[in-house]
Amino acid sequence: MINIKFPDGNVRQYEDGVTPLDIAKSISEGFARNVLAASLNDEEWDISRPICMDGDIKFFKWEDAEGKHAFWHTSAHLLAEALQELYPNVQFGIGPAVETGFYYDIDTGGTPLTDADFAKIEKKMTELAQKNEAVVRADISKADALKFFGDKGQTLKCELINDLEDGHITTYTQGNFTDLCRGPHIPSTGAIKAIKVMSLAGAYWRGDETRPQLTRVYGITFPKKKMLEEYLVLLEEAKKRDHRKIGKEMELFAFSPNVGQGLPLWLPKGAALRNRLQDMLAKIQKRYGYQQVITPHIGNKLLYVTSGHYAKYGKDSFRPITTPEEGEEYMLKPMNCPHHCEIYKTAPRSYRDLPIRYAEFGTVYRYEQSGELHGLTRVRSFTQDDAHLFCTPDQLKQEFLGVMDIISFIFKVFGFNYEAQISLRDPNNKEKYVGSDEVWEKAERAIVEACEEKGLVAKQVTGEAAFYGPKLDFMVKDALGRRWQLGTIQVDYNLPERFQLEYTGADNQKHRPVMIHRAPFGSLERFVAVLLEHTAGKLPLWLVPDQCVVLPISEKFNDYAHYVADELNKLDVRAIVDDRNEKIGRKIRDNELKRIPYLLIVGEKEAGCEEVSIRKQGEGDQGSKKITTFAADINREVAEMTNF
Numbered sequence: 001m002i003n004i005k006f007p008d009g010n011v012r013q014y015e016d017g018v019t020p021l022d023i024a025k026s027i028s029e030g031f032a033r034n035v036l037a038a039s040l041n042d043e044e045w046d047i048s049r050p051i052c053m054d055g056d057i058k059f060f061k062w063e064d065a066e067g068k069h070a071f072w073h074t075s076a077h078l079l080a081e082a083l084q085e086l087y088p089n090v091q092f093g094i095g096p097a098v099e100t101g102f103y104y105d106i107d108t109g110g111t112p113l114t115d116a117d118f119a120k121i122e123k124k125m126t127e128l129a130q131k132n133e134a135v136v137r138a139d140i141s142k143a144d145a146l147k148f149f150g151d152k153g154q155t156l157k158c159e160l161i162n163d164l165e166d167g168h169i170t171t172y173t174q175g176n177f178t179d180l181c182r183g184p185h186i187p188s189t190g191a192i193k194a195i196k197v198m199s200l201a202g203a204y205w206r207g208d209e210t211r212p213q214l215t216r217v218y219g220i221t222f223p224k225k226k227m228l229e230e231y232l233v234l235l236e237e238a239k240k241r242d243h244r245k246i247g248k249e250m251e252l253f254a255f256s257p258n259v260g261q262g263l264p265l266w267l268p269k270g271a272a273l274r275n276r277l278q279d280m281l282a283k284i285q286k287r288y289g290y291q292q293v294i295t296p297h298i299g300n301k302l303l304y305v306t307s308g309h310y311a312k313y314g315k316d317s318f319r320p321i322t323t324p325e326e327g328e329e330y331m332l333k334p335m336n337c338p339h340h341c342e343i344y345k346t347a348p349r350s351y352r353d354l355p356i357r358y359a360e361f362g363t364v365y366r367y368e369q370s371g372e373l374h375g376l377t378r379v380r381s382f383t384q385d386d387a388h389l390f391c392t393p394d395q396l397k398q399e400f401l402g403v404m405d406i407i408s409f410i411f412k413v414f415g416f417n418y419e420a421q422i423s424l425r426d427p428n429n430k431e432k433y434v435g436s437d438e439v440w441e442k443a444e445r446a447i448v449e450a451c452e453e454k455g456l457v458a459k460q461v462t463g464e465a466a467f468y469g470p471k472l473d474f475m476v477k478d479a480l481g482r483r484w485q486l487g488t489i490q491v492d493y494n495l496p497e498r499f500q501l502e503y504t505g506a507d508n509q510k511h512r513p514v515m516i517h518r519a520p521f522g523s524l525e526r527f528v529a530v531l532l533e534h535t536a537g538k539l540p541l542w543l544v545p546d547q548c549v550v551l552p553i554s555e556k557f558n559d560y561a562h563y564v565a566d567e568l569n570k571l572d573v574r575a576i577v578d579d580r581n582e583k584i585g586r587k588i589r590d591n592e593l594k595r596i597p598y599l600l601i602v603g604e605k606e607a608g609c610e611e612v613s614i615r616k617q618g619e620g621d622q623g624s625k626k627i628t629t630f631a632a633d634i635n636r637e638v639a640e641m642t643n644f
C-alpha cells in the first residue's frame, strides 16, 4: 500500500499502481470526470499513470493552467496524428501547448500548407478524436528511440533524442502516432470535442536562422463546442479592441521606421492624454509624500556596473555609447533605480529623514527582439511611473500599505478588477538570496500583513521572489476577461548594499535602508494599451482627447461652430470642429466612430441664441443648452471624476 496526501492535508492509503484517475474516482465520479491532469510531489503526472510510491497529489481541471496545458498538449499530438495521415512524408519538429492552445512545427516536404487546408485538417482531427484513442506512455532506451524515429525518417526527432540522457526518454502513442515526449497528457483523445486550426507561421528549427524554416501550425481545442464558439466571439472582439488599431484611429501614437522599431511617437492627442495620466498620479503621489525628481536618459557605464544592470542588460540590450574621451562609455538607462540611489547619496541621511520617496516618470530603453515587439505593450523605449522608497526595515509595512492604496485607487478609477500575487523566497534554497534571514522574514511578513489589513486576497507563491527581495504583483482583468500584469511593488536589499546607502539610526550607528521599487501603471505605454483595449477606446470624459466635436449642419454655420469651440476651449472644455463639406448624418456617424463623448450640432436655431444641440455617445439626443451651461456641466462631470 502507498500513502497519498491530499492538498487539504488528508492522507489515504491506496494499492500500489493506483492512478490519479482512480484516486479521483475514489473521491467522487463527478470530480473524476473533470480532472485533466495531476502532479505527484510537484512533478507533472498523467492521470492514467500508475503511482508506486508515497506522495503529495494535486489535481487540475480545465479551470487550472495545468489542466488546459495537458489538454492542449494532447491536442498538439492529435494535430500531428492528423497531419501524418494527410501528409505521409511530414517531418515533425516540436509541438507544445502554449498559453492559448498549442502548435506543431512541421516540414510538409514540398507541399506548403495554406489556410485552405485548415478545414481538411480539422475534419481529420475530429475523426481521430471521435475514435477516443488512449494516449499511452512508454519508457524507451536512447538506442531504441533513435532506431524507432530513424526508421520513420524523423531526422529532427533523432536530433532531439541525441541531446537527451539515456534512461529518461519517454514516448506517448495514440493510434498510429508515436511522439517523443515528456508529457503530461490526458488519458484519451475523446475529450477533445471542439477543434480549430488557427494560423500558420514560419519558425526556424530550434530558433536557429541557419537551420531550415519549418511551418508552425497553431490550433486551439476545447472540451465543449460552446466554449470554442465563445472563444471565437471573444477573439473577434479583441481584434476590434486592438490598441494598435484604436490608437491609430484616435491619433494617439505612431511608429516610424525612420525613427526605429519599437520606439513609439506620441502624437499631440496621445501626449496630452499621457500628461493627464501623469498629472493624476503626481497629484496622488504628492499626497502620499513623494518628491518628484528628474534624471538623464543616459548614465555612465560604471554606474550600471555598480548596480549590476550592466551584467543583465549590457550584452543583450543597447550597447554602450562612446565619447571622444578615450575609454569613456555611457549607457541608455535600462532602469531609473541607480540614478535615484545616487540622489539618495547626495546628503547624509538620518533615521528622522526616512522614509524618502523619489518619483520620476523616467524613460528607459531596452532592446527587445524585433519579433517580440507589439504595439505599445512590447517596446524598446518606455516611460515608467517609477518611484523608489528608502525606509527603515520597521517602516516597510507602512510603506507597502501606502503604495497599495495608490494602486488600488488607480485601478478603481479605471474600473479594473484585479488580483494580486506575493512572490516569496524558496525557504529550502536560502543561499540563492541576498539579505539576512531576519530581514527576509520581516519583509515577507510585512507584505502578507499589509494584504490582510487591506482585505486583499493575494496568492502566495514560494520560490518566485527575485534574489534581492520579495514582491507583490498586481494583475488586472480587462473587460474581455484577459489578464494583464500591471503594477509591481518590489522590495530590494541588493541595491542599497551595492551603492553603500546608509542612514544614521537612533543608536547613532550606520544602517542600510531598505529600498522599494514600485510602478502602479507599470509603464505609461503599457497602461494606455491596456486601457484602450479594456474600454474599446471609449475613455472616461476626464481623460479622452476630445471631449466634444461641434458639427455645423451646413457651411453657413462654420463660423458659429468655430466660435462655439473657441468659447468651450476658453472654458477648459476640449472641443474641435468638423467643418468638412459633408451631410450632417455622415458627420455624426464619422465622429461617433471617433469615440468622441459629445457631439454638438449647430444650425440657425442654435446660432441665434448661443446654444448647442447635444448628442451623447451611446445615449443619443440630450436637447439644447447654452454654450456656457454645457461647459459648466462638462466641467462638473470631470471634477466629480477627477476628485482623486
Ligand SMILES: [Zn+2]
Binding pocket: 073, 077, 095, 179, 180, 181, 182, 183
Ligand atoms: Zn508531446
Ligand SMILES: [Zn+2]
Binding pocket: 335, 336, 337, 388, 517, 518
Ligand atoms: Zn527601480
